[in-house]
Amino acid sequence: MNAGEVPAVRTHQLAKRYRRGWALRGCSLSLPPNRVVALVGHNGAGKSTLMGLTAGLLKPTEGDIEVFERRPSGTGAPEEVAYVTQQKPLYAGLTVSETLRFAARMNTRWDQAYAEQLVRSAEVPFDAKVGKLSGGQRTRVALALALGKRPRLLMLDEPLAELDPLARQATLRTLQEESQQHGIGILLSSHVLEELEAVCDHLVLLSRGRVRLDGPVADLVARHRVLRGAGQLPVAPGDVVDSVHSGQEQVLITKRRGPVTASGWREHAPRLNDIALAYMRNNDDNAEVAA
Numbered sequence: 001m002n003a004g005e006v007p008a009v010r011t012h013q014l015a016k017r018y019r020r021g022w023a024l025r026g027c028s029l030s031l032p033p034n035r036v037v038a039l040v041g042h043n044g045a046g047k048s049t050l051m052g053l054t055a056g057l058l059k060p061t062e063g064d065i066e067v068f069e070r071r072p073s074g075t076g077a078p079e080e081v082a083y084v085t086q087q088k089p090l091y092a093g094l095t096v097s098e099t100l101r102f103a104a105r106m107n108t109r110w111d112q113a114y115a116e117q118l119v120r121s122a123e124v125p126f127d128a129k130v131g132k133l134s135g136g137q138r139t140r141v142a143l144a145l146a147l148g149k150r151p152r153l154l155m156l157d158e159p160l161a162e163l164d165p166l167a168r169q170a171t172l173r174t175l176q177e178e179s180q181q182h183g184i185g186i187l188l189s190s191h192v193l194e195e196l197e198a199v200c201d202h203l204v205l206l207s208r209g210r211v212r213l214d215g216p217v218a219d220l221v222a223r224h225r226v227l228r229g230a231g232q233l234p235v236a237p238g239d240v241v242d243s244v245h246s247g248q249e250q251v252l253i254t255k256r257r258g259p260v261t262a263s264g265w266r267e268h269a270p271r272l273n274d275i276a277l278a279y280m281r282n283n284d285d286n287a288e289v290a291a
């Protein structure tokens with residue numbers, strides 16, 4: 001994050017406990033504004049809980065959270081935050097046009113022309129009842145509603161899940177343009193790691209309710225490497241985040257600490273996907289990387 005920038009989201013020792021246990025614990029992070037942040041982790045890792053707290057729909061059990069330096073109310077999202085949940089609650093009986101008109105009445109920052117443009121580019125009929133749309137079409141309408149609010153922070157909980165490959169590309173392109181041209185912060189949770197790589201500037205990885213990785217993608221890539229080979233480990237065991245076998249070879253994801261001198265090992269830069277999967281497989285909290 002650049003000096004002097006106000007973070008979109010800042011948390012300190014944030015924790016949320018439901019009746020059956022902790023969903024989020026000791027979560028301290030700072031998310032940059034004007035960037036696309038990927039939020040990844042296993043099922044049940046706490047991603048939706050973090051988004052709910054950020055949107056002000058949930059109250060923390062412990063710790064603090066600020067969104068653009070203000071504490072969310074705990075009773076609803078402020079106008080400058082748009083949140084598309086996995087359920088995408090829309091009124092099934094309204095047409096798409098009526099849905100946009102309803103949103104216009106509810107939001108003072110509403111941009112009708114932009115919302116219509118997004119619906120049109122997704123080829124969703126304006127006169128169709130929302131309840132009759134496909135899952136992917138509902139996602140595109142929910143996205144148009146969220147972006148039509150002209151938010152400073154947009155949170156999307158698994159927006160790609162129901163989209164076909166072309167719609168995924170179009171949606172990710174729209175999000176990237178939004179962040180670059182309008183300077184909005186985007187927090188995007190997804191299990192489709194390969195597709196996130198092209199658009200995300202920053203990664204947060206949660207595991208069992210705790211932050212395991214938090215940092216700019218470029219830094220995370222620079223601080224890790226992939227090693228392929230066989231024989232004695234070429235690095236200290238403590239630097240190995242993950243190790244898998246591929247044929248006769250071992251493939252290691254390691255922290256980058258100095259040159260690898262052992263012969264028989266090749267080194268290359270990791271993809272974001274390699275790093276995220278390595279930390280998801282390795283549940284050892286010592287493997288944590290500070291931002």
Ligand SMILES: Nc1ncnc2c1ncn2[C@@H]1O[C@H](COP(=O)(O)OP(=O)(O)OP(=O)(O)O)[C@@H](O)[C@H]1O
Binds near residue numbers: 020023042046049
């Ligand atoms: N309303 C709730 N009441 C009780 N427990 C909940 C509630 N919402 C979530 N949890 C629990 O909190 C934990 C974190 O759930 P959360 O939905 O935040 O995970 P997630 O990372 O978004 O998962 P997924 O990838 O499956 O969407 C899980 O153990 C879940 O069962």
